[in-house]
Amino acid sequence: MIKDVYILAIETSCDDTSVAILKNQKVLSNVVSSQKIHEIYGGVVPELASREHDRLIIPVIKKALNDAGMNLFNINAIAYTRGPGLLGSLLVGTSFAKSLALSLDIPLIEINHMQAHILSIFIADNPEKPKFPFIALTVSGGHTQLVLVKSYEDFVELGTTLDDAAGEAFDKSGKLMNLNYPAGPKIDNLASKGDFNKFKFPKPKVDGLNFSFSGLKTSFKNFINNQSSDFIQNNINDICASIQFTIIDILIDKIIEAKKKHKINDFVICGGVSANSFLRKRLKELEKSSDIKTYVPKINYSTDNAAMIGINGYFKFINSRFGSFSDSSVSKYKV
Numbered sequence: 001m002i003k004d005v006y007i008l009a010i011e012t013s014c015d016d017t018s019v020a021i022l023k024n025q026k027v028l029s030n031v032v033s034s035q036k037i038h039e040i041y042g043g044v045v046p047e048l049a050s051r052e053h054d055r056l057i058i059p060v061i062k063k064a065l066n067d068a069g070m071n072l073f074n075i076n077a078i079a080y081t082r083g084p085g086l087l088g089s090l091l092v093g094t095s096f097a098k099s100l101a102l103s104l105d106i107p108l109i110e111i112n113h114m115q116a117h118i119l120s121i122f123i124a125d126n127p128e129k130p131k132f133p134f135i136a137l138t139v140s141g142g143h144t145q146l147v148l149v150k151s152y153e154d155f156v157e158l159g160t161t162l163d164d165a166a167g168e169a170f171d172k173s174g175k176l177m178n179l180n181y182p183a184g185p186k187i188d189n190l191a192s193k194g195d196f197n198k199f200k201f202p203k204p205k206v207d208g209l210n211f212s213f214s215g216l217k218t219s220f221k222n223f224i225n226n227q228s229s230d231f232i233q234n235n236i237n238d239i240c241a242s243i244q245f246t247i248i249d250i251l252i253d254k255i256i257e258a259k260k261k262h263k264i265n266d267f268v269i270c271g272g273v274s275a276n277s278f279l280r281k282r283l284k285e286l287e288k289s290s291d292i293k294t295y296v297p298k299i300n301y302s303t304d305n306a307a308m309i310g311i312n313g314y315f316k317f318i319n320s321r322f323g324s325f326s327d328s329s330v331s332k333y334k335v
């Protein structure tokens with residue numbers, strides 16, 4: 001039995017090329033190279049993303065090893081994102097991970113990106129960790145889900161978005177205001193100087209624990225198209241604060257509903273949108289006004305990163321859940 005487990009983790013599901021090295025639950029290095037090439041397009045261009053991963057993967061691996069003070073021969077296993085994500089981007093990470101594991105003759109571990117977002121809360125330097133069972137709200141550029149988490153391996157989807165994801169709602173709203181991709185952090189920043197009561201946008205009525213953001217998107221589009229560019233420019237802080245308020249309010253309402261329905265008080269909030277400062281403020285208020293307890297990973301583990309792939313890899317390693325070198329079935333990863 002190995003005393004300490006060293007995992008090299010690779011994340012290439014979308015537009016961040018990332019490699020991390022973990023010693024058990026502790027992150028020794030976590031290098032994230034965010035591809036700037038997509039900014040002007042208002043979204044990720046899949047073909048460009050794959051090429052960028054191909055260009056960046058070796059320098060990022062070298063930096064991660066260097067930052068951790070390690071060499072490849074100290075590594076016990078390679079964990080990598082199998083899905084969900086952009087197919088071309090995933091293939092770069094998959095091929096690289098397989099080749100590396102084969103050449104070093106060490107195990108390969110397949111990771112589901114969304115489960116890794118959830119388990120990122122168990123990285124050692126997060127101040128607090130939840131106990132099972134808890135409910136996770138995963139809010140990213142491609143997903144908005146409520147998931148019942150019973151163990152490190154047992155995930156049950158309780159609700160999902162019927163159309164756009166929460167991150168997409170931020171990014172598409174930003175595009176309408178001429179903000180570069182990803183617009184979420186820019187809206188967050190502009191909104192901090194704005195009044196969220198200034199403009200009102202409708203919240204959808206979706207039964208149960210599912211989400212919908214397309215009605216809000218249409219109403220925001222109509223609102224923007226009816227204003228002059230001067231008006232948008234002069235009111236950008238209030239507009240950002242108001243649209244951000246509505247997106248976050250939809251998420252908070254569903255947390256309260258999920259708590260009522262499942263009688264679980266512990267919530268993990270993860271994925272890129274969990275970096276949002278207004279969401280973090282609302283979660284603190286929610287804790288004060290109810291018996292809900294929320295756990296949010298540190299910011300550098302919230303947006304896409306390989307440390308979260310590494311922590312999931314660690315739990316799979318200690319349970320001997322190794323991947324195959326030849327299985328090409330990706331259905332369970334919803335690729």
Ligand code: KG4
Binds near residue numbers: 171185188302
């Ligand atoms: O999890 P993530 O890094 O990548 C995916 O798996 O999609 O999430 C990216 C999403 C983007 O839509 C981005 O605009 C959003 O997270 N995001 C934010 C913030 N930081 C990232 N949205 C709102 N406020 C933020 N501070």
Ligand code: ZN
Binds near residue numbers: 113117140141271303
């Ligand atoms: Zn993600």
